[in-house]
Amino acid sequence: MTVAPHRKELYDVAVLGSGTAGGTLGAVPGRNGVNVLLLDAGTHPRSAVGESTIPYTSGMTHRGPRDGGRRGRTGALRVIPFIRPRPLQDPAVRLVVCPHAGGSGSAYFPLARLLPDDWDVLLLDLPGRGKRHSAEPLRDMTAVAALAAGDIAPWAGPSLALFGHSMGAVVAVEAARLLQDRGLPPTWVGVSGRLAPPDVPPSPELDPALPDDELMAGLAAMGGIPDRFDEVPEFRRRFLRVVRADLEALGRHRPDPARSPLAAPLTAFGAAGDDLSSSERLGTWAAETARTFRRHTFEGGHFHFLQDGFAALARVLTAEVRHALWLRQSAVA
Template identity: 45%
Template sequence: MSRFLHLPVAGHPTIRLIGFPHAGGATTAYFALSQRFPPDWDVMFLEYAGRGRRHRERLATSFDAVVEDALQAVDPWTDAPFALFGHGFGAAVARAVALRLLERGCRPRWVGSSGLTPGRSPVLDRLAGMDDEFMVDWMIDAGGIPEMVRTTPEFVALTARVLRADLQCLDGSGELPPLPVPLGVFGGDADPLAPAADLARWAAHCAAGCTVTTFPGGHFYLFGDQLPALVAAVTAAVRSAPWSRPGAVP
């Protein structure tokens, strides 16, 4: 079974956008987002192990394991001009995968980081310290997990287990070197997990230019009314970014 939610195009795509979901999230949350990109784009979101279409697999227990799994999944799809995008936990994964690909001589055209600031988030620490029911309720109310999860204790326990595993992996992500690829940073202006005032700090972690765009909304602004605006911003950023053919790293 494929590791991706994949909306392929006929023929060779002009751009391949590879995405990485948030902590506790599955690719189904990104289906509407995936459909909004230009028709000649190949859009795919990675399903992490232990959920969704990969629910029979074991959850990762370290950030390195998540990145290695993502790298294996992404590597065969770097034959076209490609960009990476992630939200929250997925933003950390996207940056780490980009750096690993560059080590192999494979350069992403652009990396998009949404809903994440450099360093530790005290709000995330408090979220991880909540009991299962409160933690899952917070995620549902914020818009990151479907309402139907509340229907049974089993769903709550399973969702909490996945979310805690992802937060543990994120906590172990550590400091990464500056990214030598254009970085687009996005966030909600009322996001308690990634305050808008802190997003500009990513400029110190990028050696190829960093832009910051904020939208009205909280942490999951991208699943609401701001979805079209985010897609337009990502599309413009990717199209304007330079790209070297596979195997070429300036």
């Protein structure tokens, strides 16, 4: 399927597939008139819908501030697993965003556009999607967190903040702990759409062993799945392969209750209509940090931020990160 160039507002989100040939897999209607462009991983969004359609920067040859742009054995610059909408060398904040189960970093591109201009936003792609489309999805959260921490470490510094939604919340917290153990603690950690392990209630409708149609129905009930998604069967097949691996990693995750808490402020974001992050149980995240814990509840369901194009989440997230920076500066003064 090919997509002719359109106006900027028609294709605001690019969801990268996991193929190897490149090209456009399709385009399906999204929410609020924002269509979802389904791209194979090898395709740059601008080549699919026109140069002016998506202000996208792949970041495939950006050098990490700590690695000096090290070259691999082939002599090429090291490929980083992040999408960087507006790369900055000396940002006020460097925010790493960890995606939900089955999601790629590109799904959070609209959030990045709403954050302060002096923030460097790194949208992480885990194995099996986006820039890591050719890698086998990981089915163990320990391995996922270790990989994420290794990816983030070259970018760590006093301005580092981590945010994750749903499965990404677990990835963000576990990666933050590993970074802390390396002497690279983040300034702030944000968790969204998830309760702290092991307090997550079972979700039979999200059992990775379910048949395709039943699992898709469970995912669709949570929101975040574009209408007419099934019109692109190849994308659905690849998507479910990644989702099953992610759900297995979450289901097997059993963190050590005796481990040390985070040394960074932690903010939990929930939604009134989301069983996975019910407001009355968000406080379970407080035990994960030895610093300040704060929480916010939004209206809506699991993907509440799609209702307003991430606007409310971006405002609160920005305020929370700035509060954490103020706490750090006050402690030093």
